Amino acid sequence: MGVIKKFTLIVDPDKIFGKVRGLVLLQLDPTSIDEAVSKLNSMKEVRETYMTTGAHSLVLKVETRDPDELGQLVSKKLSEVKWITGYSSLVITKTAKEEYGATVDSYMMVQFKCEFCHTPIVGKPYVEYIDGGRYYFNSERCAKAYKHMKVHKGEEVSEKPEMHKFP
Ligand SMILES: [Zn+2]
Numbered sequence: 001m002g003v004i005k006k007f008t009l010i011v012d013p014d015k016i017f018g019k020v021r022g023l024v025l026l027q028l029d030p031t032s033i034d035e036a037v038s039k040l041n042s043m044k045e046v047r048e049t050y051m052t053t054g055a056h057s058l059v060l061k062v063e064t065r066d067p068d069e070l071g072q073l074v075s076k077k078l079s080e081v082k083w084i085t086g087y088s089s090l091v092i093t094k095t096a097k098e099e100y101g102a103t104v105d106s107y108m109m110v111q112f113k114c115e116f117c118h119t120p121i122v123g124k125p126y127v128e129y130i131d132g133g134r135y136y137f138n139s140e141r142c143a144k145a146y147k148h149m150k151v152h153k154g155e156e157v158s159e160k161p162e163m164h165k166f167p
Contacts (some may be wrong), residue, residue: 019065021047022091023090023092024073024074024087024089025056025058025059026057026078026086026132027133043077048060051134053133055131074089086132113136116142122138126139
C-alpha cells in the first residue's frame, strides 16, 4: 500500500526541444541537510534529489529551458542556499538509459562498504561528514583512521571532479 506516489505521463526528455538537463553534485553543511533538501526540492528546476555517500552529500537532477538558465540556477539560485559549501555540475548530453519502473525493494538491499577498510558494513553504518561529503564506515575507529590517512596523504585528485567553492 502506498507504493505508487505519483502517476505521470512519461515523455522522452531528449525529444523535447529547448530543454537542458544536468546533474549538480553538492557539498553541504552536515548540520543543515534537511533544510537544504527542502529548499532545493521547492525549486522548479530540481527534478530529482539524491542523498549520496562520498565527496558529495547530495546529487540533483535538474532541468531548465536552456544552458543559460542552467548556469543561472547554479551561479545564482544555488549559491543563495547558504548551507551549500561547494558544487560541481554536469550537463546531460544524451540519456542512454532511464528506468521508470519502480525497483521497490532495491534500496533495502544496498550494501555499503566501509570507506576505510572496504569490508561490507553489517548493521548501522558509522556516518562521518568530511569536507561537505558523507562517508560510511564500520566503526568510529575506521572513520578516525580514514581521516588520519586523508590528512597525511592529501586528497586523491585522480577520480575527483573539479570542485568549485562559493566565495
Ligand atoms: Zn572499516
